[in-house]
Amino acid sequence: MDENIKVFFRKSDKQWSHDEFPYHSHDKFEIYYFHSGDCKYVIGDRIYQLQPDDIIIMNGLTLHCANPEMTAPYERSIIEFSQEWIKPLVNGLQVSELLIPFYKLSNSLLRNVDKTILCEIEELIRALSIQMSEQLPQSKDLRLHNRLVNAKVSTLFVQLLFKIYELSQSRLAQVPLYESEKDYHVERVINWIDEYFTTDISLTNIADNLNISKYYMSRIFKEITGFTVMQYLMSCRMNRAKFLLEMNPEKSVLDVAIESGFESPSHFSRFFRQQLKMTPTEYRKRQNSARLVKSNRK
Structure with missing residues (x-):
């Protein structure tokens, strides 16, 4: 499961070096939720001065990096997921449209999201993180346990994709690509x-x-x-x-x-x-x- 989806919930750093946030790329889609800090985010030729509760949806193949300033703790949630894993899931549910934002709005920022929706998104990421880190109970069948965890993770993640899709359909605030x-x-x-x-x-x-x-x-x-x-x-x-x-x-x-x-x-x-x-x-x-x-x- 780890190679299909990785979840980091409210990961926070108080001290760091810029070497910890290099320019990088990967073959996965990514959902990035900025909670707090002072951070610019660079995706290709786009530079965003992030605000709390900004959400970025990314195609990981584009070079990207965070550039947080050490004036405040840097807190974010990140989900990286494989196209090979998610496509059969959404196709099986006949909702392949859920991936449209990652193709058509790739590397875009969602801002001024309704607080209720933000709470729902954050709760889904938290629940995903809990499921991904769940330990195997003693005397439990490993294969059964893995199937149950995979099913829970898949169900939660599809719910999250519905939220992202609904957000992408609404006209959120236009975010300037540069401010100076x-x-x-x-x-x-x-x-x-x-x-x-x-x-x-x-x-x-x-x-x-x-x-x-x-x-x-x-x-x-x-x-x-x-x-x-x-x-x-x-x-x-x-x-x-x-x-x-x-x-x-x-x-x-x-x-x-x-x-x-x-x-x-x-x-x-x-x-x-x-x-x-x-x-x-x-x-x-x-x-x-x-x-x-x-x-x-x-």
Whole structure:
């Protein structure tokens, strides 16, 4: 069940480093509920200054990260769930429409939600968290226990999807994608990198093409996102490399490195190992093995 859905209810941090919230992507849909703190959320080229009770629905494939300030505890609830798991459930109930928000409104923010609905959503996430962490009672049949827990989790989660779907159908407050000149310039930088990250680029290239001071660009990017421009660039390249390694098993590591924008195969392998603690070849083998295991279960 853990590989199908992960639930974090009111996870709270009082101290942290920005390294704990890296740019990342994954192949799951995500529901993110912001409870409290001082946090900007970056999804692709969108930057949101979060307010308490904001809800974000995400396609995890888009690079995203939270950038909380340590001026207040950072509290949020998060659910990540697999499309492969949820599709048969909603199709079986003949309500495949419940996934429309994650396709058509992907990476969107829901704000000014009615308090009653928020309480219902929070209670469903809390109940999911309890079910996911439930321990096996002594003398209970393991298979029966797992079936019951899976059924409870599935039922609760479909109820949550109904709430999200209903919210997506109403016209909630329009949320500005940026609120300052700094946000605007950072979005321009992200857009430019997203288009050209596979080429040989530098800070000077980016600044010149966007007609902005390199030093100002570097400073505001770090201020808004919590990461340097080059860290974001390398995140894009890593994301592309992981995709190519997994989806194109016939493609050589050399070709993956070149097509992802790395300066050389040795640089690619070294950086990859630093980030994931394994070589590109080891990563490919692990992903292929995981895919085979999933196929055999079907």
